[in-house]
Amino acid sequence: MPGENLTRVEAQQRAALISVSSYDVTLDVTQGPETFLSTTTVRFTASKGASTFIDAITKNVRSVELNGRALDAATVSDNVRIQLDDLDDTNTLTVVADALYTNTGEGLHRFVDPVDNEVYLYSQFEVPDSRRVFAVFEQPDLKATFTFTVTAPAAWQVVSNSPTPEPVSAGDGSATWSFETTPILSSYVTAIVAGPYAVVRSELTSSDGRVIPLGVFSRASLSQYMDADYVFEKTRQGFEFYEKRFNYPYPFAKYDQLFVPEFNAGAMENAGAVTFTEAYVFRSKVTDAVRERRVVTILHELAHMWFGDLVTMKWWNDLWLNESFAEYISTLATAEATEWHGAWATFASTEKSWAYRQDQLPSTHPIFATINDLDDVQVNFDGITYAKGASVLKQLVAWVGQEQFLAGVGQYFQKHAYSNTELKDLLTELEATSGRDLSEWSKLWLETAGVNTLRPEIETDSDGVITSFAVTQTAIEAYPTIRPHRLAIGFYNLHEGALIRNHRVELDVDGASTTVDELVGLSRPDLVLLNDDDLAYAKIRLDSLSLNTAIEHLAAIEDGLARSIVWGSVWDATRDAETRPRDFVQLVLGNVATESESTTLRTALNQLVLTANMYVAPAAQKETTALAADELWSLARNAAPGSDEQFQFVRFFAAVATSEETLSTVASLLSGEVALEGLEIDTDLSWDLLIALVVGGAAGESEIAAAQAADNTASGAQSAASARASIPTAEAKAAAWASLVDSDDASNLIVRATTAGFQRATDESLLQPYIAKYFEVVTDLWENRSYQIAATLITGLYPSGLAGQELRDATQAWLDTDPEPAALRRLVVENLAGVDRALAAQKRDAE
Template sequence: MPGTNLTREEAQERARLLAVDSYEIELDLSSAQGGGTAAPGGPDDGEGIFRSVTTIRFTAREAGDTFADLIAPAVREVTLNGTSLDPAEVFADSRIALRGLAAGPQELRVVADCAYTNTGEGLHRFVDPVDGQAYLYTQFEVPDARRVFANFEQPDLKATFQFTVRAPEGWTVISNSPTPRPEGTLWRFAPTPRISTYITALIAGPYHAVHSTWEDKRGLSEAQSAGGGGGRRAGRSVPLGIYCRPSLAEYLDAEALFEVTRQGFDWFQDKFDYPYPFEKYDQLFVPEFNAGAMENAGAVTIRDQYVFRSKVTDAAYEGRAETLLHELAHMWFGDLVTMEWWNDLWLNESFATYTSIACQAHAPGSRWPHAWTSFANQMKTWAYRQDQLPSTHPIMAPIRDLDDVLVNFDGITYAKGASVLKQLVAYVGMDEFFQGVRAYFKRHEWGNTRLADLLGALEETSGRDLKTWSKAWLETAGINVLRPELTTDADGTLTALAIRQEAPALPAGATGEPTLRPHRLGVGFYDLRDGKLVRTDSVELDVDGELTEVPLPKARKRPDVLLLNDGDHTYAKVRLDADSLAVVTRHLGDFADPLPRALCWASAWDMTRDGELATRDYLDLVLTGVGKESDIGLVQSLQRQVKLALDLYAAPDWRDAGLTRWAEATLEQLRAARPGSDHQLAWARAFSAAARTDAQLDLLAALLEGGEYLEGLTVDTELRWAFLQRLAATGRADEAQISAELARDATSAGERHAAAARAARPTPEAKAEAWSAVVESDALPNAVQEAVISGFVQTDQRALLAPYTERYFAAVKGAWEERSHEMASQIVVGLYPALHVEQRTLEATDAWLASAQPSAALRRLVTESRAGVERALRAQAADEAAGAPR
């Protein structure tokens, strides 16, 4: 949509000119229960429209011109300082022109017809098929508050927000301020503290609620109580609320959610020494949510797939807890203190990610003391992948405009940033780190900051000069490789050890230069004792430059395994020496502790992606060790990675053999797993994704229909859909069976699963229907579109999907320009012909890039997908070479 972008220069000029005081926002949602859901662009006939009235009080520091932001089908009135302006003259390209402002106080009133969306942006409207009721929620990050009310849409123009909402009878309305007692159908909320537009929120509908409190038994340090931050001592009680749709209420494990939340409150207040900044804390599980969750101040929205309808493994509960703690951390880092502009987005996201994992790992009574193991194997793997794409960028990324930031919620901003913070904590010390954080919160409460503000506080408390560290870690792109160099004498005694650091060239198209960085890391010495690999020595040191000598702990024989980055303090690709790799290949599952196992698994996966380890050898490694792996999160990561490697990185002429071997292994592990265990459930899901022979598919069908039974395995709703979708993809389930399953599960989740199953069917007609629904129509809601895309792309249907490569390149630019960001991104990434690992896919992509003149954001997404094909071609060549006669 023209005019929806905002450059950093425009934002800086507007912030220089204006200081914003307050918003009063009146929304009439009384027709929401009966009106239809709007198409992404908003309808013309009044259906799916709500009335929005906004009054903004602000100050112009000097005379000048500026603008307010609004995306709306129609603007009825614009009044500036009591003077009525013609909307036809001042509203264009999603901006309201404010010309000729005199210096001093200003008041802007805007009356508009705004549109509900079905895209998960702005004010999303969803109708639950179970009860026929409508449910609303807002999602405003990055620039979508302007879809609901007129505003100055940038993070550094903070203000107070007072919402007044008219809603259908029987609804509950939740916002950032405590929920008031309604006056009939009118809800008047108190003003918020000074916050940014993107963390305001409104959730409305007949939601189910459970309430509790967090009791502050500790209080704050005497200095903090006396010096600021609200001055609250022990005894404060914070109201807690958990909400979901009534159709999910039977599955809502509220007490478990409250337990994690209270654990976070206790640990964060201890570490931050700053009181929770808002008056209450609600967590709302909402439908068709695009992200994992959103840190709206005091009213966090969370995807309702986290209300588990069926049995899940403990890894799913761990992942959910990390999300809850991540958003809670944002109440301080992001909401209380907010980045000035989006180039410092990492200040929000990296900090929230680091502290959420640290809370899980260190909080007393945590169920997940090995949270850093999951981080090493999942989050850091995401970061390593992202950091090797042509779009790699510094953690502190240059953000020119909103288009840039919309594609920058990536593995660098979240996972690499959190890894670097973990490295910083190892560098300065945890106590010193959090002392700096405390000073930062107190100094900048309710304000906006830049990187220098945080580093300055950390320098004060740690006594270290962080400017060089910052330049190397936060202002440069790319990843280092660390390799050990060992020397032994004739009897095998280790006589010298060094760490060689490499800075590989950045990917083609990336900007910047390779950089050698300082690392604080551990070196672990592991030996086989009674069949277990146990740490027998360790050294912690600073690594800098190309070669760093490691002081040996004592005279000793070389260890069976020498592991760099033991403890996972730094961010780097780590390689094993040849002897260590040989031992790990035979004994990876025999590490006594889960973290070194995770580091070795991650190194093996990275070597596979880099073509240093053939896919067939990676499969051998996994099959040797996965049966001994106790950490269920690691098991599930390995299952995903093996399937991806076989689908994309295996030599084409060996792929079927590899997939067959994997399918047989998943069934073997399923039958061997302890009945009722997490491992049994994980292997059941892995088997359902891998089954390929007639006998395997017969078993899948029999498990679904009840003709076969595995002790301890409950084939519940979600597992039934997993089985059915695989049967549909292999032509073993037809429309009648899909419809029958949907009748059993007539819910929104069932509708998504059925849409995926229909799109997965291996017929030209099914593919054409799915393509048309996604690309040629914009009627699908965001969650259903995502499901159709996931079903459409089946790895064993390459021939059936081949004609869609040309159609993709013919349609992708139009989809990007005509759809909202979320909907277009699903199409651009999800339908890219990534399965066609061929030179002609690269050539088709290059031809399109040369001729289509895509925007920078669209170019980035397509180029990232292209890089995946290029990497897969290299990995396939390595796998083919490994299988060649020698």
Template sequence: MPGENLTRSEAVARAAVVATERYHVDLDLRGDDTFSSVTTIEFAATGSDTFVDFIGTVNSIELNGEPVDVSAYSDSRIHLTGLAEHNTLVVDATGLFMNTGEGMHKFVDPVDGETYLYTQFEVADARRVFAVFEQPDLKAEFTFHVTAPSHWQVFSNSPTPEPVVLDEASSRWEFTPSERISSYLTAIIAGPYRGGTSELTSADGRTIPLGVYCRASLAEHLDADEVMDITKAGFAFFEKEYGHPYPFRKYDQIFVPEFNAGAMENAGAVTITETYVFRSRATGAIIERRAITILHELAHMWFGDLVTMRWWNDLWLNESFAEFMSHLALDEATRWDQAWQTFLASEKSWAMNADQLRSTHPIVTGVTDLEEVWANFDGITYGKGASVLKQLSAYVGRDAFMAGLSAYFDKHSWQNTELSDLLVEFENASGRDLTEWSKLWLEESGLTLARPEIEIVDGKIASFTVRQELGNASSLRPHRMGIGLYDMVDGTLSLRLSIDEDIAGDTTTIDRLVGEAAPDLLLLNDGDLAYTKIRLDERSLDTSIGHIGSFDDPLARTLVLEAAWDMCRDAELSATAYTELALRAIETENHPTVLRVLLLNLAQAATIYSAPEHRDALIEHVADALFEIADRAEGGSELQFQVALEAARRARSAAQLDRISAWLEGSDLPDGFVLDTDGRWAVVQALAANGRIDTAAIDAELASDDTATGREAAWRARTSIPTPEAKDAAFATLIAGGLPNMQQRSALLGFRAGDPGVLAPFFPRYLDALSTVWKEQTYEMAQQLTTLMFTPSIIGLGTDVEAGLEAWLDAHPSEALALRRILVEHTDDTRRALAAQAADA
């Protein structure tokens, strides 16, 4: 509805009229489908009229002691007139419990029947719970009083009080006022959560209570001690680097069910996906990701919560800083000492892929309304921004960078800012003018490519040039770039020489390398400081393919692997050649996140980028190779664990499927590999996608694991069954909506699996349904369906996917921006796949 899509101009106009002071929110959470919400807002006004946001049912409105007709509420807004200089607004309303991960999410645990609630308000869903001026620059103090069952725990931004007993079953938690924060950072988490507590002493001498919690049926799996250790390390690191003490009075972290994202930085009450509570063996990659997430949200307590963007065009300031600082803290303050290798393989790769799409945008972009905000939670806002901040830290110097941040926090605590407020502090601390830097890196979109041109005469470098290609960027950017020369020495690829050079314009001649012996491998961007695509010359590519396991520098190896993957995506290296390189690399990879990314890229190369005429053979070959690697790997190792599960997911031939069927019975497993509960579901899903088991077998598996995770896994298995009847039933259920968010996600992942020939007829039906989906479902559920119901496995197999997508875009110019953007990205991905398939042929 138009009222839900707040525009920037409306926000600016409202902020010119309204100055918020404090909220008092009284919530009664004892209902089944709805809850009571009574909000009192105290605010000053310099004009006569404004509006307040709410999504739900309004029962009564009172302004300055006088009743206001409820007809003032329409289109998700309460329209107010006759404002005084100081105002008190009381809104008695009824809110709806959600199962979409938005607003007040309600979850009933199938294990014990207990109810768990949590709020998720970013971007603008506080209005689903209480009446509010829903924009980040109208900060206020928030006081919550919550009535709930007595056996629950209730958390909010302020320290949890002792509850007041109301009767045998119910109590009320009367929280003290919060610090002055934005509405999207408020939170209520309620239910019989269980966990552990600790405390630390902040830089200013205060005792900060810490808590780590999850739902009761998962409490035995909660590794609270490790979470606390990471948190304490992060506190010490950030307080030192920021030069500013922790701004809030306590710090709770609650692992919550059915969470759409990784976590949310609610001030002092962080919510985190409970997929980070590991009931089965977890990969090293996800364990490291949990640590990064913990540090990311903690970094937000300063950058985002203490000082907050004025409007959502500076969303990147929140997310990019948290992303950069979390990896910096991970690298320097925890046991994970290869954080920048992780960053390169995951966040930076994500950013560079997003930056090559037609939907790319500058890091700093003009966001005109909330629709644009939702569309911009992407790899550019997170990964590219963090990459650029890493460069900025090197450009102005680490000390000046942190000094600028400290001055920024001191000057703007509890306020809202814009980009210029931050840049001026970096300029003051470093003495550098950042105008041109900001223009090139923050205000222009796209990605350049650096390609080496090397001439070798008599075994020596006769000339060397770095050629920079524009790609889809607006201009050629300057880079401070490392250039490394690597030689094979006694079976190891070792660095002989690394130099740093300024790369600018379309060609840069590097005279310092003339006369050097020709290396076996020459690596641009050695050290990974520059944000640009790189290429390998022919000699270096041959060395990489033949000796990818021989690097003694893991970061250099990851750079080479990323360059090779980008060449495959750009149809400069065939999918078949890439799979051979990736399989060799997997055999010796010891970095869990790089291994995870390699396996994902390998699957995409084999199943999407390969030529259709030999795809089946390639997929079978890849699966055979993965089984062999798992059999050869050290029993119980990270390598064996990840590869064995991926082999099961890729199984296609009768023999491969027979083998993983035997795994369910405990036989023919790789030595030392244990198939636990979540591993069993991976095998069941693979068998279902290949038509080897039916719904009865899936139901039997669910009977032994009737948990939230088990139900999600069962949905994925059922919708994976590759028959027209199973897919039709799945399609109808998904389009109709109504599944909880994580069950819908699992069902979508299953729907897109299996025989492409069965999936192809659903592509036009998917396109036909999208407009209705976006009208009838919430943003989160609609974008999830639009993204995941697209089936890339059908590209190049007879269905003209590109034409179908383009025709839909032409016919629907006025659909929601986020919907159109997703389909534009599907179109770009389709074109890329077709080009890669042609190269592989």
């Protein structure tokens, strides 16, 4: 990887020398299973006599021609860069190369469907991987037009950024697709998707009267599960919402959405050709949380057509703005334009929780981060870039006004269409529409790291009447910035079994302490909730009376967003070792039965499992896990038949089932001997139950093989890999380790599934040897694997379940002796932070 890096200084120097006008890219994907033929002609201007380089990660460069001169490919190319010397004012460069398919989800990914042996291809170029497919000046500010020509099997679908043309026969069962030239784009949002995809087509009319063709694509073997009509419905709702709010019509000629195999992320915003993970093609029952997340993702990527594709950041330090804006606006669109009106409760449960977690790591950074090179970009696809940025934008909207914010965004699109911008360009438009000076806001919120903690300080008289009320604000020593916050304070009282808000005040909080005089004279309520309505970005603490009320009556709060804020507050205090972990377990088990927000429920149950396994004192972990299993099974049996709650309780029950009795129940569910009304044991739930049995030693290889034979799909292969890595024997753990560390053959999702299974072990001795082994291989993995695979292994193989002094000491010893590279150290530092947090929580639990 180090040889593939690009520094910001290099990018600035190159951008100062050249300006790119166009790319003509011709690809032939009929050359066999390893490589494809890539021919690129680039037209660009330069400072006469200057030297620079073009990026091209290849197996072999066949020829390089610059301005009619043949260059010696062996001399000018190292299969990563091609050196270009003695440039003219105007230049034409043609590069012919053999490029490699990948199975890592980077570049041009090649997948063979085990169901029918059909081949599927798709590109994934963000951050620096279009260079794996064609020669390119790989940086976002060197925009150009792209003209793609693709030769592929004639029976395939071939999709790019422009509308798909009629193919022309190329003989021998192949055909050639010659696409129209694109608008001006950054290379990372170009796309090529090819294969025998099943497609459903529709259309809509844009606000400017154009008819926009729509397509939804999926693998043939999954197409029966592809609910294209629903995807089209959400897309139409998103188009109408964005075109109206942005006052700018959709900027491209068509809009295809392609659900592709072995995708590394949720989706990617290729202009007019968005790719999605196949996890969003539901072949089995999924939670309502996942269904809602799919809608948010659809609207997130659609928002990028304007913010990211039409107007693009100049360099990756403004990556946060792309992602934060899309995260904020897609949540707003989901809440206001679709049936998922509780989207802001989901945002509080997931995005904000992620942001707070990331912002408390030693690796935290300002939202507006220093990005020195591509390695920095890769590790900064994090909770600061996405979730904290979106949370801060939400607070900014509350401060300047939503109408003014959206008006400024619309002006930004008008002024900078098809060009590159920096943060100041957006702030200029927002200042113009809101009348506010945002320089101080930007300095405090975007250029400093860390999260503040807000606490209520309440004094009352003997009758319970408030005599003083203040909000205190603190920051940790490493990041001491005290910030202004716009927030609401809610008073909640028990009334006929419900916790009802009967008073609310909205105010600006700033400084170490802010008095709230308008609350003096009111009776102290049963629960005081700072940051009601979730306007601010800050950790919130409950006073002791409110915490006791929450533990006993959280389920009685009628508003889903308010419940989510309370859940998050108590969880954060648990992670900070302020609230006893077993109190959090009590809170969850006592209040989840009636939690109606699916994402809030899923988040709370995930936190329950983590708390029981890592935060509770070691001596009490098995007892706590057993209690959780028993309670979850009881909740599952008492839940409404066929409900989302029933489904989630069963899945999480299986995840914590370890005793002979609970494993017997899991086995009976899987066999059908025990049945819950309304619960179907479908393919994916069957795998969940089987893996639980494998982890508990109640099933093994023969059962895994039989399940895989019955589910001969890519998803089945991933589940089988996870199951085999979960077998509780030293031999199985060694085999899983070897398949990941000693071999580089596994695809990206098989790697991910295997690491997940490897970590599951109720007998800690099975993972103990891997503390030392991990640090023997971590540097080699970083240096010799692609970023996506390396990051998955460095995080996924770290034996975090062994959170204790031995793991802590071993990690610190490695950090003390391995100062480089910074991006690798960051991943290891984050692993260590999780151990430190677990040790502090365990100590608190034992008190």
